[in-house]
Amino acid sequence: MQMKYRSVVVAVLLLAGAQVYPVMAQVDVEHYIRSNEFNDIKLSPAGDYYAATVPLGDRTGLAVLRRADKKITASFTLGKNRHVEAFWWVNPSRLLISISEKYGSLDQPVWTGELYAIDFDGKRAEMLVGYRLQGDGASTSIKNKKAESVMAFLVDDLPGDDKNVIISVSPLTQDDPWTRAERMDVYTGRRVQVARAPVKNATFTTDHDGVVRFASGFGQDSTNKLYYRVADGTQWQLLNDEATSHHIEYALGFSADNRTAYLQVDQAQGPDALVAYEVASGVRKELLRDATMDPQAMILSDGTPSVLAGAVYHDGKPRTRFFDEKSATAKLYRALEAAFAGNSVFITSSTADGKQVMVRSTADRNPGDFYVFDTTTKQAAYVLSRRNWIDPEKMAEMRPITLKARDGLVLQGFLTLPKGDAKSLSMVVMPHGGPYGIHDDWSFATDSQVLAAAGYAVLQVNYRGSGGRGRAFQQAGAREWGDKMQDDLTDATRWAINEGIAASDRICIYGASYGGYAALMGVAKEPGLYRCAAGYVGVYDLAMMQREDGRKSKRLGNWSQDWVGNDVGKLAAASPNLLADRIKVPVFLAAGGEDEIAPIEHSKKMEQALRKAGVPVETLYYPNEGHGFYAEAHRREFYDKLLAFLARNIGADATAGTK
Numbered sequence: 166m167q168m169k170y171r172s173v174v175v176a177v178l179l180l181a182g183a184q185v186y187p188v189m190a191q192v193d194v195e196h197y198i199r200s201n202e203f204n205d206i207k208l209s210p211a212g213d214y215y216a217a218t219v220p221l222g223d224r225t226g227l228a229v230l231r232r233a234d235k236k237i238t239a240s241f242t243l244g245k246n247r248h249v250e251a252f253w254w255v256n257p258s259r260l261l262i263s264i265s266e267k268y269g270s271l272d273q274p275v276w277t278g279e280l281y282a283i284d285f286d287g288k289r290a291e292m293l294v295g296y297r298l299q300g301d302g303a304s305t306s307i308k309n310k311k312a313e314s315v316m317a318f319l320v321d322d323l324p325g326d327d328k329n330v331i332i333s334v335s336p337l338t339q340d341d342p343w344t345r346a347e348r349m350d351v352y353t354g355r356r357v358q359v360a361r362a363p364v365k366n367a368t369f370t371t372d373h374d375g376v377v378r379f380a381s382g383f384g385q386d387s388t389n390k391l392y393y394r395v396a397d398g399t400q401w402q403l404l405n406d407e408a409t410s411h412h413i414e415y416a417l418g419f420s421a422d423n424r425t426a427y428l429q430v431d432q433a434q435g436p437d438a439l440v441a442y443e444v445a446s447g448v449r450k451e452l453l454r455d456a457t458m459d460p461q462a463m464i465l466s467d468g469t470p471s472v473l474a475g476a477v478y479h480d481g482k483p484r485t486r487f488f489d490e491k492s493a494t495a496k497l498y499r500a501l502e503a504a505f506a507g508n509s510v511f512i513t514s515s516t517a518d519g520k521q522v523m524v525r526s527t528a529d530r531n532p533g534d535f536y537v538f539d540t541t542t543k544q545a546a547y548v549l550s551r552r553n554w555i556d557p558e559k560m561a562e563m564r565p566i567t568l569k570a571r572d573g574l575v576l577q578g579f580l581t582l583p584k585g586d587a588k589s590l591s592m593v594v595m596p597h598g599g600p601y602g603i604h605d606d607w608s609f610a611t612d613s614q615v616l617a618a619a620g621y622a623v624l625q626v627n628y629r630g631s632g633g634r635g636r637a638f639q640q641a642g643a644r645e646w647g648d649k650m651q652d653d654l655t656d657a658t659r660w661a662i663n664e665g666i667a668a669s670d671r672i673c674i675y676g677a678s679y680g681g682y683a684a685l686m687g688v689a690k691e692p693g694l695y696r697c698a699a700g701y702v703g704v705y706d707l708a709m710m711q712r713e714d715g716r717k718s719k720r721l722g723n724w725s726q727d728w729v730g731n732d733v734g735k736l737a738a739a740s741p742n743l744l745a746d747r748i749k750v751p752v753f754l755a756a757g758g759e760d761e762i763a764p765i766e767h768s769k770k771m772e773q774a775l776r777k778a779g780v781p782v783e784t785l786y787y788p789n790e791g792h793g794f795y796a797e798a799h800r801r802e803f804y805d806k807l808l809a810f811l812a813r814n815i816g817a818d819a820t821a822g823t824k
Contacts, residue, residue, distance in 0.1 A: 192618045194804045197611050198797060201551040206535050207514035208523045211257040214238070214285050215548070218249050223795040225249045227262060229285050239287035246791075250274055253319060254514070255351050256327035258285045261319060264295075268761050269791030270800075271598060271677055271702060278316020280332065282351050293354035296337060310354035314338055320346060321371040324470065324517070328352065331359065331377065333369050343367075346377045363401040364390045370416035372423040373470040378444075379404075379416035379426070387727075389413045393426075393444070412636065417463060418473050427452075427473045429460065436635040439476060452488050455480070457577070459633050461606075462511065466494045467519035467540075479606045479633060480577060481565030483509040497522075497540065504545065509607075523548075529581075530560035532609040555609075561617030563607055568660045570629075570653050574641070577634070578626035578657060579605055580666065581613040590622040591815045592667035594658050594687070594695070597625065598678030600650065601639060601728055602632035619808055621815075624661055628653035644730040646707065647686050647739030654683060655691050671815040675699035675807070677793065678763060685741035685752065685771065692749045697814035699753040699807055702792050704763045705771040706743070707736040713764065742767075745774035751781040753810045755803055757790030783810060 204225065206217040215230045226242035227249045241249065241262065250265035262281040265274035279295030292298050294317040298310060314337040321331040330351055335344045344367035346360040360369065360377040367382035380392045380401065388407040391414045394400065405414040412431035417439075419426055426442045428449075438454035453460070453476060460476035464485060474494040475487035485502070487495035501510045501524060508526040513535075515522040520540055527533045533551040538544070563581045570576055583590070593616050597605050605625040613623045627633070628650050630642015642650050654674070661667040674684045674695045681703020688698040704710050711725055730736065737743050752775055756768035765786060775782040785806055787799050794800045 192615060192808060194615065194801050194808075195797075196554065197615045197618070198800045198804060199552070199554070200797075201532065202553065203535075203549060203551055205513065205525075206523060206548065207252070207254060208516055208521060208537065209254050209257055209285065210517040212516040212521050212537075213257075216252055216254065216260055217549075218252065222797070227252055227260070227283070229260070229283075229287070238285055239283055239290075241281070241283050241287075241290060247277075248274060250276060251319075253322050255282075255322045255330055257517075259283070259289075259327075259351055260285070261293075261322070261330060261351060263319065267791075268759060269702065269757055269793040270795050271793030272762055272791060276316070276318065278318065278335065280317050280319070280349075289352065291354065293349065293351070294332070294334070294356070311356065317349075318368075320369045320377070321375055323375050326375070331369070331371055331375055332356075333367070335366070344369075344380075344382065359397065363392050363403075370418065370426075372419045373421065373472075374423065378419070381415060383407075391416065395444075421470055421472050431636040434635070434637050439473075453486055455486070457634065459635060461633065464494065464498070464512075466492070467497075467512070467515045467522060477509075477511065479604075482607050500543070501538065527608060528557065529563035529607055529609060530557040531555070560609070560614055563610070563613065565607060568657060570649075570656045572649075574629060574653075576626055576628065576653055576657060578624065579607065579613075580661070581610070581617050581623040581625075583617045583620050583622065587622070588665050589668045590666060591620065591671040591811075592622040592624055592658075592661060592673075593811065593815075594624045594626075594654060594672065594674040596628065596654055596674070596676040596680040596683040597631070598676065598680045599631070600628075600679040600683075601630050601642060604631040604633040606633075615804055615808070616811075619811070621811065622661070622666060624657060624667070626654055626657040628657075643728050644735075646682070646729055647690065651683060651686055651690055654687060655694065658691075658694060671696060673697040673699065673811055673815050675701070675811075676703070677701040678703060681705075681754075681763070682741065685748070686739065686744075688750050688752070689741050689744040689747045692747055695750060697751045697753070697810065698748075699755075699810060700768070700771070701755045701803070702757060702760055702763045703754075703767060703771075705741045705767045707740045708733065709767065709770075711736065742771045742774045745771070745778040745780060748775065748778065748780050751783070751810070751814055753783045753785075753807065755785040755794075755806075757792065757794060758786065758788035759791045762792040 200220040204218040206215050213232050217228050219226045219228050223245050225248035228237055229239035231238050246266050246268055248265050249262055251263040253261045255261045260283055264277045264279045266277055267274050280293050282293055283290040296314045298312050316335045317332045320333050323330055329348050332347055332349050333344055334347050344362040345358050346369045347356040347358050349356045362380040364382035365384050367380045369377045370379035372378050376397055383389050391405040392401040393404045407413050415429045417427040426444055428440045428442050430438050430440050436455050437459040439452045441450045441452050455478045458478045458480040461479045462477040464475040465471040466474045478484045485498050505526045508528045511525050513523045513525050522538050524536045524538050535548040536545040561581050563579050566578050566580050568576050604627045616623045630650050662669045672695050674687045676684045681700030684698045684700045688695050754768045756765040758765050772782055
């Protein structure tokens with residue numbers, strides 16, 4: 166039934182449907198690589214409409230569906246590489262939309278700072294603010310909009326005000342680098358300044374009256390500062406300076422009476438803490454601090470105003486923790502967790518009266534189902550699934566694991582296992598991209614499921630430098646490319662061998678982006694450990710990456726100087742393309758010609774070095790793809806070639822039937 170809604174949405178958005186491929190002998194790749202039907206869905210404040218993001222290849226659109234009959238009442242999409250990144254019901258009939266750009270399926274989205282608005286029935290679709298806005302004129306029905314070179318982001322949707330929102334506005338010119346908060350009319354785009362940040366590159370936090378109370382940002386020294394003010398028109402006070410405190414503090418929101426602010430605070434060791442800050446007295450009280458993980462998502466109470474009630478933690482399977490386990494929000498979550506046992510549940514939105522909530526249920530074998538739960542009748546009604554063709558019972562299990570690196574550092578990761586006996590398996594080690602601040606978690610992972618369906622165990626490790634485990638763990642990976650970060654992957658691989666999970670002579674390492682770098686560095690540094698390596702849109706020449714950093718500064722800043730280092734000798738010693746003579750196993754490389762994160766020149770230089778060294782190398786290049794392949798035909802060919810490459814080099818322990 167959901168396929169019908171998808172086809173209608175795609176037709177409305179005037180984009181071609183996905184190509185369907187014949188079933189493969191071993192793994193039906195198309196079964197896994199088809200895009201989600203929908204990504205996220207939210208209830209309107211009155212509960213009579215849904216709004217959902219819809220993946221459409223190289224872009225993401227928005228569709229509004231009437232709840233009574235799921236008829237499409239509005240749709241919104243922009244051009245190639247432009248995505249609806251976030252959306253909000255700002256009143257019962259109007260949505261605000263924020264846009265990002267991605268130049269490949271694996272690229273981290275770059276928010277463009279453009280805000281659009283559209284009515285539930287598709288009318289009055291307008292760009293309200295952004296650097297591409299042309300302003301008043303014959304081509305637009307809205308007057309009052311300013312044509313400025315700025316980026317804007319939603320700060321507060323002002324639940325009690327159906328006409329206005331609070332946004333942050335950051336000029337893109339150096340003439341005025343200071344962020345300001347403005348009240349914006351969601352119909353006309355008219356904006357009025359309400360606050361000006363005391364620090365550059367600022368974000369704002371409001372109280373429940375819509376008053377801007379916190380500003381957080383950083384200047385030329387790249388150290389974070391947090392400021393607080395008592396009310397409109399009062400002076401900003403410096404609350405925390407990373408340069409002197411050596412930690413960062415973020416303002417998350419306020420209690421219902423605005424007397425207490427909630428902060429997320431870095432710790433010298435271990436995960437971040439959630440802290441209550443009494444704004445009148447300055448007294449602080451730690452509310453939650455997990456033993457292993459940072460809070461990954463904040464849980465809000467239902468109703469108006471919504472206030473912070475707890476957090477989700479992602480060590481192994483996701484866990485929820487609350488400030489008050491006896492609160493109505495905690496009891497609701499505990500009831501939902503019992504009803505959807507084995508899944509992670511999260512409330513994405515609710516009606517204005519809090520009587521109905523949208524619940525997302527996900528798991529390692531479930532990409533995501535959505536339900537509307539009636540808090541009065543205690544009944545849940547199914548809405549739709551992200552991939553309704555996926556049968557969780559036929560998917561592979563992802564098991565959380567922990568192990569110690571050679572220096573004693575505790576590492577966390579996941580092992581996805583094919584059906585059958587989990588002993589002496591062919592195994593693929595799959596380091597995540599990023600690398601800093603990113604981490605693998607317990608969720609449905611397409612790559613892992615494809616490989617497990619082919620019979621491989623899949624090992625994922627959150628090596629040092631990964632996010633989610635506090636400031637010290639992430640900084641432990643600074644300037645450790647090819648060194649301790651790589652050793653963590655090596656130690657995890659040997660752990661799997663010692664545990665009897667992996668056959669020592671049938672292990673390959675495969676990754677994308679930084680993971681591609683780690684794959685090639687792995688076979689250069691540990692020539693006897695792996696039987697093959699596959700690098701997808703990877704970087705392989707660190708000196709070249711440094712030279713490119715200036716060109717990409719608007720996207721990445723100077724992170725490579727701070728986190729990778731600038732010692733020429735060390736960069737060369739950690740560049741796989743300069744170590745090709747150490748690589749003794751077959752290699753598969755895939756890349757896109759439009760990749761701005763890991764330009765295809767990295768892969769071509771790696772290929773040339775391997776061929777010169779006499780190393781067997783296979784390649785798959787697409788000139789019109791970016792940082793990860795968008796086109797379904799290209800993705801299918803990539804997985805077909807990857808599976809064939811693995812089969813030739815480490816074989817498969819089990820043959821999965823078609824789905």
